[in-house]
Amino acid sequence: MTVDEGARTVTPGQAAEELELRRGEFRLAAQLGLVRTVPVGDGERRRVERAEIDRLRAAPDFPEGLRERVREVGTREAAALLSVPPDRFTRLARTGHLSPVRFYLNRYRAVVWRYLAAEVTEFALAHPALLTGRLPLDVRKRLDAHEDARPRNWRARRLALLLRATDDPWARAAAIASMLHPVHLAEVVGDPYERAHLDRLRPPPQPGQPVSQAAREITDLLALADAPDEVLWHRMSLTLALEEARADRPAPHPGEVPARAPLPPRGVEPPLGRGLGPDRDPDPGLEPDPALEPGPEPGSVAESVPASEIPAMRLPAVRPGAELPPRGGSSRSRLLDRLLRRKTAGAPRGGRGKRPVAWP
Template sequence: MTDTDETTGTNPGLPETVAFGRAATVLELKRGEFDLAVQLGHIRTTQGEPPGRARVSREEIDRLRGAEGFPEALRERVRTVGTAEAARLISTTPSRFTRLARTGHVHPVRFYLNRYRAVVWLYLATELEEFAARNADLLDGRLPAPLRARLDAGEDWRARNWRGRRLGHLLRRCDDPWERAAAIASVLESVLVAEVVADPYERAHLERLRPEPPYARTESQAVREATDRLLRADEPDEIQWHRMHLGHSLEEARASGPAPRPDGDRPWMPRPGIPAVRALTGTVPAPGWGSAVRTSGAEGTPALPVPRRAGDRSLPAPPGRDSGGRHRAPTRRLPRGLLARLRLRRPSASPSG
């Protein structure tokens, strides 16, 4: 723990900015509480070096530590509860609370998988208290007929509201138009993104800027798969909204400058673990793209293509283009030994007579 001036609440021993881990320690928060406080805007962050890695300034830490009721007040602002505790908090039954959550009256802020691999949604305690104060008539008695009809139709807005909340947080953090477009694209399946973004190099740039998923690399495969499913829009109207939103954001991004290309002035690198060719086209590399793709890692994650020459980290040029700029299918040169054997097998002329 960094020494703190008891009279002023400041931390003279801290550098100008600190990483999230150290900031959480100084603010006496668990890492999950700290991340949620950042997401909700209770803790302001600043860009660090290299760009894209956020940090917390010493001034912001001093502000939070000097606030009244620290640290209990800050912890209370990010306290989350599950369904059972949420129902007790607003004086209703767990089944009634679940119905209210499914119809979108309360929005989850986080989730986890229990030992049965079922999704357990978490809610902000402060938001539930505000909801109960405004909607006492929904906490007991018979639900209104429109809500019952929606429940009978199988509506469940929990995942959708969580996605919307997360996307809003990502967009607030984006300063670059291409980053905003990438955040929107991250909630759509790759096939849908390709329908909106026809240029393969633009798709590759969006993929490179795609936000990191909300789980650590050490999480189990089940957690990663469940989270990846929840990250994608799955209702037709939700999908259509994000497609339209992506189209508008793409226009703004293009107006700010073109996406980098392999032969441009700016270097281009795909996201780690994604083959450069697959990032561009959405397919596995075809013959003729140079070196074969290696397989690395316990799960067989494809690695980057081997560079064509030492020190060359750029994407290989696309297979040949004709004079009109159109792509031609890659050709594959046959080995000499095979070509010779094929020649030997040519049928000879039929004997006369």
């Protein structure tokens, strides 16, 4: 870092103090792109430009507006924002009407989901009919089938943040690969050197990862796609991402030096706190914020999910000749058609400009 860079940028800790945010709030603001950060030097450290701080402080609603956009709420607080009972909010979240921004395990190893308060308020304005009266029939059927879309929606949000944080094709492919069980990953990526390269670029877990092995197994399970259509979607997205990565440069073999390091070039913080490579030291300016790890609220049974209720990992085999979803005009159908046409027409591998599509 040059003297000039040090003069026009500040550390994340100093930026959080000047923006009147707690460390956890600043981390979330950077991940969501509300606070733009820039890479410094050849490493993965990021700083905030002085001009960015001045821009945010000049907002008429500063600092309350910025704090409100990154405010997290649990089930009871979210239900109060909607003026509904907590169990009704839980039913809406389980059926995919709201997406968690993160989760943690409480002392009983129950999964506690957290939501953005701003998104909860927007949902109330956009869907007032779901807040009163009987829920629609399709929602009731999904509840009767014991569906829970919260892990899937959290994975979709996490992948979107990872893909937005970098333009490097191998880093983007590694982000998609992190959604797949090793069995599915080995079926899509046959080259062991490519799999090793993807593993080196594997995104780190979210901050606050539990220490105990049993709790870590629960969080690892939640990070992997399990529904057959979700697995198929990520497999196809990884196939397209690998074509773009191979066209950019081959995966390094033993003894080779990578052509270039996958630094996040965009003005956003690498999501989940520690960059896009393995074994990275955490940023000293972003220590874990104990205030963002509250215990369960008294009587908040609807907010947590016992670990025993998390379904076992399903590993549906998706191989050539498997029945695919019907074609149509959706982005998912267009991706299916595109992949099938390429395989049947014998199109050459590679090609620039393709982007893996995050799960909607």
